[in-house]
Amino acid sequence: xxxxxxxxxxxxxxxxxxxxxxxxxxxxxxxxxxxxxxxxxxxxxxxxxxxxxxxxxxxxxxxxxxxxxxxxxxxxxxxxxxxxxxxxxxxxxxxxxxxxxxxxxxxxxxxxxxxxxxxxxxxxxxxxxxxxxxxxxxxxxxxxxxxxxxxxxxxxxxxxxxxxxxxxxxxxxxxxxxxxxxxxxxxxxxxxxxxxxxxxxxxxxxxxxxxxxxxxxxxxxxxxxxxxxxxxxxxxxxxxxxxxxxxxxxxxxxxxxxxxxxxxxxxxxxxxxxxxxxxxxxxxxxxxxxxx
Amino acid sequence: xxxxxxxxxxxxxxxxxxxxxxxxxxxxxxxxxxxxxxxxxxxxxxxxxxxxxxxxxxxxxxxxxxxxxxxxxxxxxxxxxxxxxxxxxxxxxxxxxx
Numbered sequence: 001x002x003x004x005x006x007x008x009x010x011x012x013x014x015x016x017x018x019x020x021x022x023x024x025x026x027x028x029x030x031x032x033x034x035x036x037x038x039x040x041x042x043x044x045x046x047x048x049x050x051x052x053x054x055x056x057x058x059x060x061x062x063x064x065x066x067x068x069x070x071x072x073x074x075x076x077x078x079x080x081x082x083x084x085x086x087x088x089x090x091x092x093x094x095x096x097x098x099x100x101x102x103x104x105x106x107x108x109x110x111x112x113x114x115x116x117x118x119x120x121x122x123x124x125x126x127x128x129x130x131x132x133x134x135x136x137x138x139x140x141x142x143x144x145x146x147x148x149x150x151x152x153x154x155x156x157x158x159x160x161x162x163x164x165x166x167x168x169x170x171x172x173x174x175x176x177x178x179x180x181x182x183x184x185x186x187x188x189x190x191x192x193x194x195x196x197x198x199x200x201x202x203x204x205x206x207x208x209x210x211x212x213x214x215x216x217x218x219x220x221x222x223x224x225x226x227x228x229x230x231x232x233x234x235x236x237x238x239x240x241x242x243x244x245x246x247x248x249x250x251x252x253x254x255x256x257x258x259x260x261x262x263x264x265x266x267x268x269x270x271x272x273x274x275x276x277x278x279x280x281x282x283x284x285x286x287x288x289x290x291x292x
Numbered sequence: 293x294x295x296x297x298x299x300x301x302x303x304x305x306x307x308x309x310x311x312x313x314x315x316x317x318x319x320x321x322x323x324x325x326x327x328x329x330x331x332x333x334x335x336x337x338x339x340x341x342x343x344x345x346x347x348x349x350x351x352x353x354x355x356x357x358x359x360x361x362x363x364x365x366x367x368x369x370x371x372x373x374x375x376x377x378x379x380x381x382x383x384x385x386x387x388x389x390x
Contacts, residue, residue: 026353033352035344036362039373126343166384167377183306187340201385208385 006053006066014067018058025054039131127177127186134190136160138197142229142255151175151188158190163205163257166194199227205264207253210271213237218272228252228266235268243272296336297326303334307346317345320356322363 007014010024028050030036037043056062132151144162148155156175164170169191176186194202201208211226221239225232230252246269253264278286304311314332318325323342325332334342348354348362 026351029352030354033347035347036352036366038366038370126340165377166381196384203382203385 004049004052006056009049009053010057012057016057018060021054021057025050025058034129126183127179129176129186130188132188132190133193134160135193135195136164137195138200138202139229141192141194149190152177156188160192161258162255163259164192164194165257166192168192168257200229200266202254205254205256207264207266208269209266210269212271212273213241215272215274218243218270226268229254237270241270241272243270245270295326297328297333298336298339300325300332300334303339303342307343309346309350313346313349314342316356317342320360322356322360 007016010016010021010028012020012024016024029047032043032047032050034040034044034047037047056066130151132149134147134149141160141164142162144159146157146159148157150156154175156172158170158172169189172188172190174185175188178185199209207229209227211224213222213224216222217224217237218241219239221241222237224235224237226235228249233249233252235247235249246267249266249268251263252266256262256264275282300311300314304314311332314323314325314334317323318332322345323338324335326335327333345359345363348359349356354362
C-alpha cells in the first residue's frame with residue numbers, strides 16, 4: 001500500500017489553512033468533478049483522489065492524525081493502535097462538503113487510516129452512478145432477450161430490447177452505489193457495444209449485404225437463395241443484371257428500437273463473380289460472343 | 293401521464309439547503325416548479341439534475357450564472373456525443389475495425 005500525499009494532490013503546503021484547502025479542493029473539483037466530465041474515467045479517478053485528500057485535510061481531527069502518522073506509514077504498529085482507538089471512537093465528521101461517493105471510492109490507504117469513507121455531511125445524497133459495458137453481436141441485438149449481468153458482485157437481470165444501437169446507453173435506476181445518509185441508490189448505466197458482423201452492415205435500422213451471383217445468372221436471370229437475419233429467402237435475379245445493382249427488401253432489415261413489429265430494410269448488392277479456369281470450348285464461345 | 297411531484301421543502305430539508313435557492317434556480321430557468329395551493333413542488337424526473345446543480349453550487353462554489361453556462365455546454369456536449377456515435381457507427385460500414 002503506497003503512501004498518499006494528500007497535500008500534493010491538492011497542491012497546497014503543509015501549513016495551508018482550512019480556507020486554503022477548501023479553495024484548492026473547489027478549484028480542482030471544478031475541473032475534475034464527474035458532473036462536469038461525464039463518461040471521463042480519468043477525470044473521475046483523479047477526482048476520487050482529490051475528494052479523499054479533501055476529506056482528510058478539511059477535517060482537523062483527521063488532518064492531525066494524517067500529519068502524525070501518514071508519512072510514517074510503514075510503522076504499522078502505531079497505525080494499528082490508532083486504528084483500534086478509532087474503532088472505539090469513530091470520527092463524527094467535519095460537516096463540510098457533500099459528495100456523491102461511496103466507500104469504494106476511497107483508497108486502501110484512506111481506509112486503513114480512517115476506516116471507510118467518513119461521514120461528513122448529514123445531507124442526503126444519491127449514491128454514485130455505475131457504468132458497465134455489454135458486448136453483443138449484431139445477431140444478439142436482433143431479438144429482445146433477457147441477459148444477466150454481474151455488476152460489482154450483484155446480479156442484474158435485464159431485458160435487452162431488439163434494435164439497440166452500438167454505443168446506446170440505458171439507465172437502470174437504483175442499481176448504482178447505495179445512497180449516503182439514507183439518500184437513494186445511484187443509477188447503473190449500461191453501454192451496448194455491438195460487434196461488427198461479417199455478413200451484414202447496419203446503418204440505423206437498415207441492413208446492407210453483398211451476394212455473389214455467377215456470370216450466367218447475371219446474364220440470363222435466375223434465382224438465388226440469400227441470407228437475412230430472419231432466415232433464408234429465395235430471390236429472383238432479373239436477366240442482364242449489372243454488377244453492383246442494389247435491391248431493397250422492405251422490412252427485412254433491423255428491428256426498430258422499442259417499436260414492436262417494425263423493421264428497417266435490407267439492401268442486397270449483387271456482385272457478379274466471373275468464371276475462372278475456362279475450358280477451351282468455353283473460351284471459344286466467349287470469343288464468338290466478343291466478335292459478334 | 294401523471295408527473296410525480298416532490299414537495300420542495302422535503303427536498304430542501306433532506307439536502308440541508310434553503311428554499312430560496314430552489315426559487316433562484318426556478319427564476320433562472322434551470323428547473324421547473326409546480327405550485328399547488330402556493331406550495332412549490334418539484335417534478336421527480338428532474339431530481340437528478342437538481343442534485344447535480346446543488347453539488348455544483350455548494351461543493352464547487354459555482355454561481356448560478358456559471359451553472360447555467362455549464363448546463364448549456366453539457367447539453368451541447370451530450371448532443372455532440374450522440375452525433376459522434378451515429379457517425380462512428382456509419383464509419384464502421386467502411387472501416388469494420390473502427
